[in-house]
Amino acid sequence: MKKIIHLIKSNIISFLQKNGIAFIVLVTTTFVQLYWAMGMLSDHTSSSCLECSFFEDALLMSLLTGFFFSILFSIFSLLKNVYLKATIEFIILIAVWLFWNYTIFVERESSWSTYLFNEELYYTISQSVFPVMSLGCTSIILLHYKEIKTKFVQTTK
Numbered sequence: 001m002k003k004i005i006h007l008i009k010s011n012i013i014s015f016l017q018k019n020g021i022a023f024i025v026l027v028t029t030t031f032v033q034l035y036w037a038m039g040m041l042s043d044h045t046s047s048s049c050l051e052c053s054f055f056e057d058a059l060l061m062s063l064l065t066g067f068f069f070s071i072l073f074s075i076f077s078l079l080k081n082v083y084l085k086a087t088i089e090f091i092i093l094i095a096v097w098l099f100w101n102y103t104i105f106v107e108r109e110s111s112w113s114t115y116l117f118n119e120e121l122y123y124t125i126s127q128s129v130f131p132v133m134s135l136g137c138t139s140i141i142l143l144h145y146k147e148i149k150t151k152f153v154q155t156t157k
Contacts, residue, residue: 019070022143026093027066029139033097034058036131038104047111054108061100069093073143082147086140094136101128 035042035058042054049057072092079085102124110120141148 019074022070022073023066025139025142026069027062029135029142030065030097030100031058031062033131033135034061034100034104036135037097037101037128038108040127041104041108044108044112046107048107054104057104057107061103065096065100069096082144086144086148089143090136090140093139094132097132097136098124098128101132 039054044054046052046054046057069089069092073089076085076089079088102120105120105124105127109115109123115123
């Protein structure tokens with residue numbers, strides 16, 4: 001019985017450690033990405049919440065992303081192919097980040113003006129490409145560092 005309890009405790013601690021690290025990585029990179037891509041709108045007023053600051057919006061988006069993606073990515077950990085898993089996670093991550101960036105642009109700039117939908121997309125994508133791609137790659141590498149290192153070391157031997 002003690003052995004079973006010890007096994008359960010160690011599995012729970014391992015799960016929390018892995019998801020805790022994923023949560024921290026995802027919250028941090030999402031927050032940095034939002035400020036990097038849309039930070040020039042930080043002094044603009046949000047049309048949906050006149051009292052909300054850019055910092056509060058970015059923090060809330062980062063926390064939501066970190067929470068849901070750490071759970072989702074733990075489900076993806078069942079996949080054995082590291083490259084497939086990382087690719088799926090990367091695509092989902094950049095899609096959500098682009099959505100957050102679009103939301104910020106619409107709330108803080110576009111809703112106060114007369115932008116067409118195509119112009120909103122163009123502006124959001126043009127401002128987001130480099131931050132999203134570079135921080136997306138960084139996030140995935142940090143989340144799968146051990147797996148990638150293990151794969152790389154095995155293939156070079």
